Amino acid sequence: xxxxKATFSKYLVSGVAxxxxxxxxxxxxSAAENGKFRVGIVTFLSGAAAGPFGVPSANAAKxxxxxxxxxxxxxxxDKMGINGVEIEAVIIDEAGGATKQVEEYRNLVQRQxxxxxxxxxxSGDCLAIAPVAEELKTFTIAYDCGTPRLFADxxxxxxxxxxxxxxxxxxxxxxxxxxxxxxxxxRLSGIQQNYSWGQDSWxxxxxxxxxxxxxxxxxxxxxxxxxxxxxxxxxxALSVKRPEIVHSSFWxxxxxxxxLQANARGLLEDATGLLTxxxxxxxxxxxxxxxxxxxxxxxxxxxxxxxxxxNTWFKxxxxxxxxxxxxxxxxxxxxxxxxxxxxxxxxxxxxxxIPTAEQLASGIKGxxxxxxxxxxxxxxxxxxxxxxxxxYGEYHYxxxxxxIVNKVSFSxxxxxxxxxxxxxxxxAEGFPGAQCN
Amino acid sequence: MRFDKTExxxxxxxxxxxxxxxxxxxxxxxxxxxxxxxxxxxxxxVMQMRSGLVSFGQGLFYCIGGYTVGMGxxxxxxxxxxxxxxxxxxVAIVVAMILGLLLTRYRDIFFAMLSLAFSMILFGILxxxxxxxxxxGFNVHNxxxxxxxxxxxADSQQTVFTMTVLAGLLIAVLIHRYxxxxxxxxxxxxxxxxxxxEYLGLSPRWLLxxxxxxxxxVSALGGGLTALATGHVDPEMAYWTTSGEFIFIALLxxxxxxAAPFIAAIVFSVVRTYSIEFVPNTWQMxxxxxxxxxxxxxxxxxWSLVSREKSGERT
Numbered sequence: 001x002x003x004x005k006a007t008f009s010k011y012l013v014s015g016v017a018x019x020x021x022x023x024x025x026x027x028x029x030s031a032a033e034n035g036k037f038r039v040g041i042v043t044f045l046s047g048a049a050a051g052p053f054g055v056p057s058a059n060a061a062k063x064x065x066x067x068x069x070x071x072x073x074x075x076x077x078d079k080m081g082i083n084g085v086e087i088e089a090v091i092i093d094e095a096g097g098a099t100k101q102v103e104e105y106r107n108l109v110q111r112q113x114x115x116x117x118x119x120x121x122x123s124g125d126c127l128a129i130a131p132v133a134e135e136l137k138t139f140t141i142a143y144d145c146g147t148p149r150l151f152a153d154x155x156x157x158x159x160x161x162x163x164x165x166x167x168x169x170x171x172x173x174x175x176x177x178x179x180x181x182x183x184x185x186x187r188l189s190g191i192q193q194n195y196s197w198g199q200d201s202w203x204x205x206x207x208x209x210x211x212x213x214x215x216x217x218x219x220x221x222x223x224x225x226x227x228x229x230x231x232x233x234x235x236x237a238l239s240v241k242r243p244e245i246v247h248s249s250f251w252x253x254x255x256x257x258x259x260l261q262a263n264a265r266g267l268l269e270d271a272t273g274l275l276t277x278x279x280x281x282x283x284x285x286x287x288x289x290x291x292x293x294x295x296x297x298x299x300x301x302x303x304x305x306x307x308x309x310x311n312t313w314f315k316x317x318x319x320x321x322x323x324x325x326x327x328x329x330x331x332x333x334x335x336x337x338x339x340x341x342x343x344x345x346x347x348x349x350x351x352x353x354i355p356t357a358e359q360l361a362s363g364i365k366g367x368x369x370x371x372x373x374x375x376x377x378x379x380x381x382x383x384x385x386x387x388x389x390x391x392y393g394e395y396h397y398x399x400x401x402x403x404i405v406n407k408v409s410f411s412x413x414x415x416x417x418x419x420x421x422x423x424x425x426x427x428a429e430g431f432p433g434a435q436c437n
Numbered sequence: 438m439r440f441d442k443t444e445x446x447x448x449x450x451x452x453x454x455x456x457x458x459x460x461x462x463x464x465x466x467x468x469x470x471x472x473x474x475x476x477x478x479x480x481x482x483v484m485q486m487r488s489g490l491v492s493f494g495q496g497l498f499y500c501i502g503g504y505t506v507g508m509g510x511x512x513x514x515x516x517x518x519x520x521x522x523x524x525x526x527x528v529a530i531v532v533a534m535i536l537g538l539l540l541t542r543y544r545d546i547f548f549a550m551l552s553l554a555f556s557m558i559l560f561g562i563l564x565x566x567x568x569x570x571x572x573x574g575f576n577v578h579n580x581x582x583x584x585x586x587x588x589x590x591a592d593s594q595q596t597v598f599t600m601t602v603l604a605g606l607l608i609a610v611l612i613h614r615y616x617x618x619x620x621x622x623x624x625x626x627x628x629x630x631x632x633x634x635e636y637l638g639l640s641p642r643w644l645l646x647x648x649x650x651x652x653x654x655v656s657a658l659g660g661g662l663t664a665l666a667t668g669h670v671d672p673e674m675a676y677w678t679t680s681g682e683f684i685f686i687a688l689l690x691x692x693x694x695x696a697a698p699f700i701a702a703i704v705f706s707v708v709r710t711y712s713i714e715f716v717p718n719t720w721q722m723x724x725x726x727x728x729x730x731x732x733x734x735x736x737x738x739x740w741s742l743v744s745r746e747k748s749g750e751r752t
Contacts (some may be wrong), residue, residue, distance in 0.1 A: 045718050092717050097673040098574060099663060103471055107710055110464035124573040128669035131576055135589050136463075147573060195564055196571035 036088040037081060037354055039065075039340065040108040042101070042119025043144075043333070045093040048227055052252035052280045053121050053144065053329040058091055060330035061118075063317050064337045065089045072317075074309045076370060083344045084352040090114055094121060098128035105129055109138045115354055116140065118336045121329070123147035123196060126162075130154045139343070139360040143336035144329060146170070146197070146298070148423050151381035159357055161364060163339040163376060163386045164332045165299045165416075167197070168423030170249075170276040171204035172415045173390035174296060176436070178245065178274070179212045180408050187219045189243035189271070191234055191258065193250060194223040201249035201276060207427040219243050229257050235265050243271045251277040259289050268293060278395070279303050280327045282402060285395065293395045295404070300373040301335075302328030303404055304391040310338075311372040335371045339386075342369040377412065380419055387412040411437055444610050447696065451606040458598045463591060468706050470598045470666045473605050475686065476702035477659030480612055481652035482687045483698055487616070488648055489628030493549040494556030495683050498529045498653040500675035501559070502660025505529075507577040507670040508569070518580045518600065522661040529657030533650040541645045544631075556675050563672035574671025577664045597666045604662060605699065608655055613695040615651075624648060685724075689731055691738015701739055 041061045044054030065087050067073055071080040081087050090112055092104055101120075108114045116139040120126045126145035131154065133140040140160050142150065146167030151157060178185060188209055192198030202221065209216055220241040222234040235258075238246060246267065250258050255275060262268045268290045278295025279302045297304045303325070305311045314334055318326040326334075340360070347355040347363035355363065366383030369376050379387040393407035414436035417426035426432070440448075458466050478499045485492050505525035509515035515524060540551055564572055579586070582600070587593040615621045626634050627641045634641050664670045673679060682705075690701030705724075712723035735741050 046721060090714075092713050093720060097676075097679070098669050098671050099471065099667045099674075102667045102669065103467060103706075104710065104713060106464045106467045107714070110462050112714070124669075124671045124673070127570075127573055127576065128667065128671070131578060131589075131668050149570070149573070153576060196567075196573040199567055199571055 034088070035085075037083075037085040037116075037344070038088050038090060038112065038114040039337075040105075040112065040114040040117040040119065041089050041091045041333075042094050042104070042108075042117065042125075043091075044095055044121055045091070047095040048252055048254075049121055050095075052255075052327075054094065056324075056327050056330040057121075057144070057333040059322055060314075060318060060326060060333040061089055061091065061337060063321050064314075064334050067317055068337075068341065072313075074313050077310070077338060077341055079345065082341050083347075083349065083355070085354055094119065094125060098124050101125045102128050102132055105132055106136070109136050114138075116340055116357075116360060118143055118333070118340060120145050123150075123167075126150050127153065130157060130160045133160045134158060137357050139340075139357040141336045141339055143332050147200070151385055152422060155381075157381070157384055159361055161339070161361075161378070161384045162381075163336045163371075163378075165386065165388060165390065166380075166423065167200060167298075168204045168417070168427075169390055169415045170296060170298050171201055172208050172423070172427065172431075173392060173410055174205060174247065174274055174276055174294075175208040175212050176410050176415065177294065177296075177392035177408055178209075181406065182245075182272070183213070184215075185213065185244045186216050187242060187244045188213075188216050188247065189218065189220040189222075189238050189241060189245065190247040191222040191224065191231070191238065191250070192248065193226040193254060195226050198223065198226075198249050202247075204423060204427065205247055207424065211427060211430050227254060229254065231258050231261050232265075235262050235267050238262075239265065239267050239270070245274055246271045247274045247276075249276050251280060256281050256284060259285065259293070263288060263290055277328075280329065282327060282395075282404075283324060285397070285402065286400075287397055289395055289397070291394070291396050291398075294392055295395050296390065296392045297328035297331075299328070299332070299388050299390050300409070301331035302326060304328075304393065304407070305331050305372055306374045308370075308372075308374060310370065314372045331372055335373055335376065338371050339364060339369060339376070342367070379412070380416060382419075387416050390415055411435065443613055443695070447606055447609050447613070450696075451602050454602045455599050458595060458602075463594060466594055466598050467666065468710060469703065470594070470601050471663060472702040472706040473601045473699060474659045474662035474666060475683070475706075476699040477605060477608055477662070478656040479659075479683050479686045479690070479698040479702060480608060480695075481656035481659075482683050483690075483692055484612065484615075484624075484648055484652040484655070486687060487621075487628065487692055488624040488645055489631075490544065490645065490649075491549045491684065492552045492652070492680070493677065493684065494552030494554070494680050495652075495656050496675045496677070496680035497552070497556035497559055498533065498656035499660035499663070499679065499683075500556070500563075500670075500672070501525065501529045501532060502657030502662075503664035503670040503674050504563070504569075504660075505657070506580075506661040506664040507575060510577060510580055511575060516579060516581050517584070518582050518597075518665055521580065522604075522658060522665075525657045525661040526654040529653045530650055533653030537646045537649045537653075541642050541649060553677055553680065556680055557677060560672050560675040563675065570671070572672055574669055574673075577668050577670060580665060594666070597662065601662045601666070604658055608658065609695050609699070612655075616695065620644070685728060689728065689739055691735075691740040693737060693740035693744055697738060697740040704739065 043057045044050040118141045121144045123145045126142045142162040192202045273293040276296045279297035343360045343364035347359035349355045377387050389411045391409040393404035396405045502525035505528050506521040509521040587596045631641045686701045690697035712720035
């Protein structure tokens with residue numbers, strides 16, 4: 001047993017190495033507190049959700065942070081940075097699942113010392129982060145994830161906010177659009193990705209259709225797996241049932257593949273496509289999507305955003321930087337950053353002071369702020385969830401130019417369940433208290 | 438009972454870790470907790486690698502452990518963390534005893550693919566289970582230890598960390614004894630030449646079966662601890678990329694020593710978190726190059742850094 005001594009010295013070596021490593025990390029942490037307003041931005045930079053959602057969002061964040069630091073935004077956001085303090089964005093990748101995101105969230109807050117976090121496209125990540133945000137008492141804005149469970153599971157949230165809309169709004173809005181523009185449709189069908197998002201979307205859509213389009217029936221539903229890419233069999237199964245409407249909550253590459261394949265097979269000529277996330281690929285369809293296909297943007301975002309001074313500025317700045325019009329995830333990111341700026345400047349702290357998480361939370365809770373998408377009321381989930389209207393319209397491509405025609409907007413009260421009522425209950429009861437204009 | 442030097446060193450390192458936990462920042466404790474919990478799953482992978490089998494589906498038991506802890510608290514009123522972890526191991530053992538009957542008939546790529554298939558079946562079932570939150574998963578909270586409920590925050594984080602270190606120590610000592618014992622050495626003999634082992638009058642199949650079941654329970658423990666630490670479980674735990682990560686860590690550490698998976702898991706987590714911080718757009722490439730570098734320069738894993746000087750010498 002003469003190498004036992006060697007074993008011991010090995011442990012010594014590894015112990016010293018570990019100590020050196022932690023010492024290195026500790027110095028990294030202290031360098032983080034530099035007097036700037038540090039914002040953690042978490043969105044997909046790799047994987048299938050990066051192209052359609054993550055990259056436009058990260059680009060929007062960069063454009064906005066740079067412009068805010070120069071004080072270039074129109075009123076009421078013309079003050080430099082956030083409350084006069086320069087902003088520093090720490091952008092990290094959302095890929096890798098909920099366990100890794102919890103780890104990275106803790107790293108952002110405890111190692112990188114960010115003052116607030118904005119992020120999360122995936123609903124699973126949002127649900128995992130919400131309790132941690134409360135535990136670490138860190139002001140956090142979910143900018144895109146759609147799960148209605150976010151505040152249902154975390155009813156007493158103090159630090160978690162969401163400036164984007166709940167996914168049930170998308171599908172209630174979609175049915176209302178059908179009821180307003182095509183009240184005679186009877187044969188509905190759907191194709192969804194087989195995961196939470198697709199399952200929840202279809203459940204809300206079918207429940208709402210049963211109330212608002214009582215004559216209609218569901219003739220076919222298909223649940224291919226996510227990222228499948230080839231939908232030949234599903235398109236055939238849908239075609240033989242002769243639907244009038246094909247609803248889909250597909251997004252990204254899957255959605256583009258579906259539109260391309262369904263259009264080539266003639267399904268979208270016989271039936272009208274209804275894509276709740278359709279606007280995210282608005283610029284890439286060209287002539288491959290049929291005219292008259294109904295698309296949405298999960299709220300008044302992207303191509304559906306109104307022509308106010310903020311949005312005109314944002315579109316100009318984004319287009320100047322990236323040669324593309326901002327799609328809805330970009331608008332939603334801009335909205336979350338403006339929400340944070342509003343929260344800080346409405347928190348009642350002195351100029352050039354960084355508010356605490358409690359002050360930020362009190363600054364935005366239940367408040368109403370102006371954004372690139374119009375006015376946002378934090379009117380649900382005890383003032384933690386934004387309420388806004390939703391707009392749907394038809395894709396129209398003519399003379400090498402894409403546009404949206406036959407837009408119909410529904411107000412927030414028309415598509416959002418009242419406080420304390422879940423979307424499923426509200427739909428089942430026939431939308432009591434809905435105010436539609 | 439006599440302890441050898443490795444066991445004493447492991448115990449000392451574990452005590453140092455627990456003490457270190459009281460003075461280090463929260464993010465580092467969390468990183469170490471997850472790394473050590475994942476290292477337990479990697480121990481399961483390494484146990485099978487020693488006998489020549491590469492499991493591409495260890496995520497199956499990782500997920501079973503995590504979901505049992507989550508569902509125990511959510512639906513069956515089992516809030517005691519120790520009981521939930523034990524239950525997770527028990528469920529994994531039962532599942533492994535059934536699957537093992539089929540899996541131990543296969544070797545090499547066939548074993549790898551079949552184990553992968555079973556883990557993806559669990560993933561598919563969980564994705565279809567809307568009551569369990571489908572792909573979004575659900576939260577794991579309100580757990581206790583022997584009736585004591587740690588406060589959320591630093592308190593509960595510290596508790597999970599201590600539990601993970603102690604579980605890691607216990608498993609490491611057991612595995613160390615197992616690999617040094619006759620049966621553990623025969624596992625390596627199975628890898629080298631199965632037919633000869635049979636001529637010795639032993640059944641490689643039942644040996645591998647026992648090994649598979651033991652590896653499953655160790656992995657489930659790692660999954661349960663991860664669920665407690667993260668506070669959330671989702672079907673991604675059974676997805677093939679998660680199982681791939683365990684093989685990545687196993688290769689990084691090597692089969693040289695029971696401590697290798699723990700060190701490799703910590704190195705992996707540190708490299709990953711810093712590459713995400715410094716190169717957010719290409720962090721996967723840094724991880725890839727790390728593995729490539731280890732394979733090219735240290736084919737026997739990181740552990741060969743410490744055991745290199747006595748190459749040629751039998752331990």
